[in-house]
């Protein structure tokens with residue numbers, strides 16, 4: 001019998017938050033103790049139309065929530081601004097954050113890492129919870145050892161706030177670890193329309209597509225004379241992220257430090 005894990009969830013009405021509530025509801029040893037939201041202060045989750053019958057209270061002031069509620073884990077699925085503040089507060093209260101929210105700056109990630117050390121509290125930052133996406137990133141890192149020319153194309157729904165996606169940034173970092181720095185394409189290439197060649201990361205390009213109809217997709221294309229290699233992952237349902245959320249919640253309970261990427265927790 002697993003030990004009960006008390007969870008505070010930020011962003012319960014969001015696309016991911018609503019899916020995470022269902023995960024918590026169906027997992028026997030996950031117990032929702034509170035939600036952080038922008039609205040409905042003092043109400044219960046079960047009082048909000050469309051949300052499951054869970055009697056956890058909703059707080060709009062995260063300070064009050066962390067002062068009043070005993071949580072083991074914070075799951076954050078909000079936006080970069082709120083997510084950073086929630087994660088910071090969680091660490092100050094020695095609540096272990098599992099962060100799916102993307103779009104943090106390097107400075108913010110460094111502060112989170114430092115707080116994790118200072119408060120001896122584990123934190124998992126997961127650019128992508130889908131196991132297939134984690135493998136796609138690792139395969140891309142492997143391929144970059146042999147194919148030094150690469151471009152990343154990520155495609156998301158048009159409600160996404162941050163670009164490039166957290167997944168694309170993490171993929172780019174893993175590729176950078178595997179290939180020597182170099183710039184690609186023709187040295188004299190010009191853009192007749194600004195941005196046509198995408199964003200530059202260590203000499204290679206990242207392209208962000210935003211369209212209704214997509215959930216999340218990424219294609220990493222490698223090229224060398226006479227051949228191309230494409231490594232692609234698609235999430236066609238947000239359910240795809242939930243086994244990773246489950247895994248991260250379990251894992252963060254065993255952690256005392258900062259983990260950036262689920263691949264660091266997989267054998």
Ligand SMILES: NC(=O)C1=CN([C@@H]2O[C@H](COP(=O)(O)OP(=O)(O)OC[C@H]3O[C@@H](n4cnc5c(N)ncnc54)[C@H](OP(=O)(O)O)[C@@H]3O)[C@@H](O)[C@H]2O)C=CC1
Nearest residue numbers: 011013014015016036037077078082100101102127128129
């Ligand atoms: N790591 C991963 O695998 C994945 C990560 N994500 C990331 O998760 C985040 C959420 O994505 P998604 O669910 O699609 O986005 P949504 O916009 O659907 O949901 C975000 C939710 O956060 C709420 N919110 C905004 N500000 C606050 C606040 N201050 N306190 C509490 N709640 C707040 C919003 O409320 P309101 O609507 O009222 O503004 C909304 O309900 C994004 O950063 C996204 O990139 C998404 C999918 C997978």
Ligand SMILES: O=C(O)C1=N[C@H](C(=O)O)C[C@H](O)C1
Nearest residue numbers: 102127128160165166167216
């Ligand atoms: O906003 C999304 O939807 C997603 N965000 C994450 C990211 O920025 O990579 C993960 C996934 O791609 C879905």
